[in-house]
Amino acid sequence: MMQSRRFDPLLRRAQDHEDAVARELAERQRAHEMQESRLAELRRYAEEYASSQMAAISPAQLANRRAFLDRLESAVEQQSRTVDSSRERLEAERTRLLLASRDKQVLEQLAASYRAQERKVDERRSQREMDDLGARRVRAAQQAGETEGEPR
Helix, strand or coil, X not given: CCHHHHHHHHHHHHHHHHHHHHHHHHHHHHHHHHXXXXXXXXXXXXXXXXXXXXXXXXXXXXXXXXXXXXXXXXXXXXXXXXXXXXXXXXXXXXXXXXHHHHHHHHHHHHHHHHHXXXXXXHHHHHHHHHHHHHHHHHHHXXXXXXXXXXXX
């Protein structure tokens, strides 16, 4: 078996790995975008609620409103941490994809190098065979010429 052919299973596996990491990256990207969207919605709702005016607020209603605003603020902070965490996972997945891609590229270059070496060996072998064939024809022609020129 040619050495370059030995890389085929490794190349397929590297490609499969790169594809799997790319799918995971796409999933992380979707999840991150969803988390960012939730954060934007929470912030928008908190701003709207905070800026809304309530007429004739009793002290109890004011306390409830303040408590709700505090919970909203806490939810925004928690979602912000979730978005940060999601961003970190997304960046880690991007790094994994870069590494998988680089690993596959190294294997491809190595296989290409072996194929180039194999082509050179084949070309040399073909050239040697052609040279041998030419030399045999010349010898055969010389021998044929000698036998014709000999007295009978």
